[in-house]
Amino acid sequence: MSQINYKHLHYFWVVAKAGGVGKAADQLHLTPQSISAQLGLLEESLGVQLFRKSGRKLELTDTGRLALGYAEAIFVLGEEMQDALRQHPGRRVLQFKVGIADVVPKTMAYQLLEPAIHMAEQPKMLCREGRLAALLGDLAVHKLDLVIADRAMPNNLNVRGFSHLLGECGISFLASAELAASFKSTDFPGVLADAPLLLPGEDAAVRPKLMRWLDSLHIRPNIVGEFDDSALLNAFGQEGVGMYPVPTAIVKLLQQQTGSVLLGTTNAVIEQFYAISTERRLTHPAVLAISQAARQAMFVEGK
Missing domain, CATH: 3.40.190.290 (D-Maltodextrin-Binding Protein; domain 2)
Structure with a gap:
């Protein structure tokens, strides 16, 4: 199994939380096309479909919701680590x-x-x-x-x-x-x-x-x-x-x-x-x- 590209996973996390590629693109300062391409690569590497189209919007699949739970844990923990290191060097809160x-x-x-x-x-x-x-x-x-x-x-x-x-x-x-x-x-x-x-x-x-x-x-x-x-x-x-x-x-x-x-x-x-x-x-x-x-x-x- 290929190793997860965490940059691609981060894009997926932002898109899921923002509610769409367009909003995520504004937050990440990237083009929607670039983000869509990265999401496609993530789905290809995982061998699963994370989103499905619903009209003009994207919806998470059941597999996507499962992946979002893990992504949430990974990146929220990363944010906590940054806060802990800034506020309490050498010690995690x-x-x-x-x-x-x-x-x-x-x-x-x-x-x-x-x-x-x-x-x-x-x-x-x-x-x-x-x-x-x-x-x-x-x-x-x-x-x-x-x-x-x-x-x-x-x-x-x-x-x-x-x-x-x-x-x-x-x-x-x-x-x-x-x-x-x-x-x-x-x-x-x-x-x-x-x-x-x-x-x-x-x-x-x-x-x-x-x-x-x-x-x-x-x-x-x-x-x-x-x-x-x-x-x-x-x-x-x-x-x-x-x-x-x-x-x-x-x-x-x-x-x-x-x-x-x-x-x-x-x-x-x-x-x-x-x-x-x-x-x-x-x-x-x-x-x-x-x-x-x-x-x-x-x-x-x-x-």
Whole structure:
């Protein structure tokens, strides 16, 4: 097999990111004809088609998308090396790029990521929040080192990834002091039947578990709000709009921060948190620190 011409690969990367040969030509200060010729040579050397024409535009083939993931990793790492050498001669700054599913409570995300902050060689942390599917897409093309989620890797996504259970905990219910005081009954979980309740949206893995648990107790809650974003759910709950569920692992910290009242806790509903990576065996120093700390201190040991 012939060796990859990295100049040609760089042209491919720029074209894919720019969205077309014309825009890439402007960025590279070359003629479109020259770039097209270089792309043709790259495809010929690899023996695959990277782009296909769609009208007047170019689209990546499935093979092209796969190649783009590797090219992204190669050239982003090259840019990081240049930055590290300019800013810290003789030493490379470790970067840790992590995606956090928006259903994961922000306080929980911090608790999980905190061990990486206190490493001997503190990494530069780059955090992105979003829907799990989008984050896993970025993980597949090496834009992220890790995704923290409330579920294992979905089977219906054409993305290569491995799930590592960080731990699990029960669910607690909180309410603002004013809302809690307005209910004479303090019986838990019965109090939930009479009160306004906030719930995570349908994307949250814990949502169906909560609904099954409430149904098993014949509790028909007055659901006044559903939130895809956990921070928004907690903000509404802290303002007294409704009682709200949180992972038991962070309930004491949330009480201290917000003054919310603990209504009760159940282990009949278990929430799990996963680290999803492209590695079957974790090797990134920051990821190892997170995994070890979570298993030793934060949660019940993963099954």
